[in-house]
Amino acid sequence: MMRFGKRAAVLAIAGVFGASCMTGCSGSLDTDAVVATVGGEDITLGVANFYARMQQGQYETYYAGMLGSTPEEMWTQEYTEGTTMEDETKNSVLEMLEDLYVISQHAEEYDAALTEDEEKAISDAAAQFDADNTDEAKEAVSGYRKDVEKLLELLTIQTKMEDAMKEGVDEEVSDEEAAQKGMQYVFFSFTTTDDAGNSAEMTDDEKEELRAAAQDFDDQVKDGDDFESAAESAGVEVRTTTFDSESTSPDADLIAAVDALEAEGDVTDVIETDSGLYVAELTSLLDRDATDQEKENIVEQRRQDQYDSLLEEWRDAADITVNEKVWDKVDFEDQGVTIITSDEEDTTSEDTSQTDESADTTDTSDSSESGDEASSGDNTE
Numbered sequence: 001m002m003r004f005g006k007r008a009a010v011l012a013i014a015g016v017f018g019a020s021c022m023t024g025c026s027g028s029l030d031t032d033a034v035v036a037t038v039g040g041e042d043i044t045l046g047v048a049n050f051y052a053r054m055q056q057g058q059y060e061t062y063y064a065g066m067l068g069s070t071p072e073e074m075w076t077q078e079y080t081e082g083t084t085m086e087d088e089t090k091n092s093v094l095e096m097l098e099d100l101y102v103i104s105q106h107a108e109e110y111d112a113a114l115t116e117d118e119e120k121a122i123s124d125a126a127a128q129f130d131a132d133n134t135d136e137a138k139e140a141v142s143g144y145r146k147d148v149e150k151l152l153e154l155l156t157i158q159t160k161m162e163d164a165m166k167e168g169v170d171e172e173v174s175d176e177e178a179a180q181k182g183m184q185y186v187f188f189s190f191t192t193t194d195d196a197g198n199s200a201e202m203t204d205d206e207k208e209e210l211r212a213a214a215q216d217f218d219d220q221v222k223d224g225d226d227f228e229s230a231a232e233s234a235g236v237e238v239r240t241t242t243f244d245s246e247s248t249s250p251d252a253d254l255i256a257a258v259d260a261l262e263a264e265g266d267v268t269d270v271i272e273t274d275s276g277l278y279v280a281e282l283t284s285l286l287d288r289d290a291t292d293q294e295k296e297n298i299v300e301q302r303r304q305d306q307y308d309s310l311l312e313e314w315r316d317a318a319d320i321t322v323n324e325k326v327w328d329k330v331d332f333e334d335q336g337v338t339i340i341t342s343d344e345e346d347t348t349s350e351d352t353s354q355t356d357e358s359a360d361t362t363d364t365s366d367s368s369e370s371g372d373e374a375s376s377g378d379n380t381e
Helices: 045-062 071-076 085-104 116-132 135-141 145-166 204-222 227-234 252-259 288-317 342-347
Strands: 008-011 020-024 034-038 041-044 078-080 181-189 191-193 199-201 239-243 276-284 320-322 337-341 368-370 374-376
Touching (some): 034 045, 041 045, 041 085, 045 135, 045 145, 071 085, 085 288, 145 288, 204 276, 252 276
Antiparallel strands (some): 008 020, 020 337, 034 320, 181 239, 368 374
């Protein structure tokens, strides 16, 4: 487990961050300082830092190892020219937080104000968080009760608003608009793998032999041989997929060739790519199950587009200003945050808080529920 100097163990909010805790080095911040102002409403450093540390903990715990680096190295890696991973993540965090404030300012228009039960659930969750953690731990991530409550309020309102903001889209989608075709295909790879799992590129001579084998297969199925039987004889696997003209997987050239076929049972020529050779048969001009699923995808995309459009409209209308000097005080490289699951708590440092034995399994995403009544989620774009 990566350590960043002095650590403070922070038990995460049950139902929001799951049965987990955060560890981070302590640091004193003026949590009442204003990071940004959205539509006349201030975002305090306490709320912004707490939200940022939750995101940081997720990145460091789950992504640093995948990237093959330590957390400190991860944050200093160049994301785009002149921008580090820390810069990009902090920009994203602040934009998401601004979105939460913008959305909450339109809650009354959608009758999405917090109910008394939701307010109580949020208050109880924040109180439990406050009781479960030491002052040092809370200082590390600005986990003070008022800041925790504010973030939970914003997340809960956003969850209530999301469905409302997506309502009213046209849910009618024709077969023609959603049409998905079906195919079966084989792939003759230019890469070989030995018994030890080592892979190697074929020689030019071997590729020529493979081209001949693929052409023989193509000729056989075009002459009427069963596709699967011919594939078995050729020693290649038959795969199936559905697609439309905009699909790119498994290969754009393959999709284009099969899409051009006119009748079910038609077979493509051999299609050569950098990695190997494809031959495919059109099995359906309209796959019913895939087409119906695509209709659902199209409707959901319409909902998401409407949500995004509304949010963009509201952002454009809101006066948003950022105090970069205050926001710069949140530094990921110098202060680490690690998410510890409940199973790890007994073996971590003596500062680690114990989780409730009845807590749910770890869920560090921002889209989850706080208790039975105050649900929260981070679906801001």
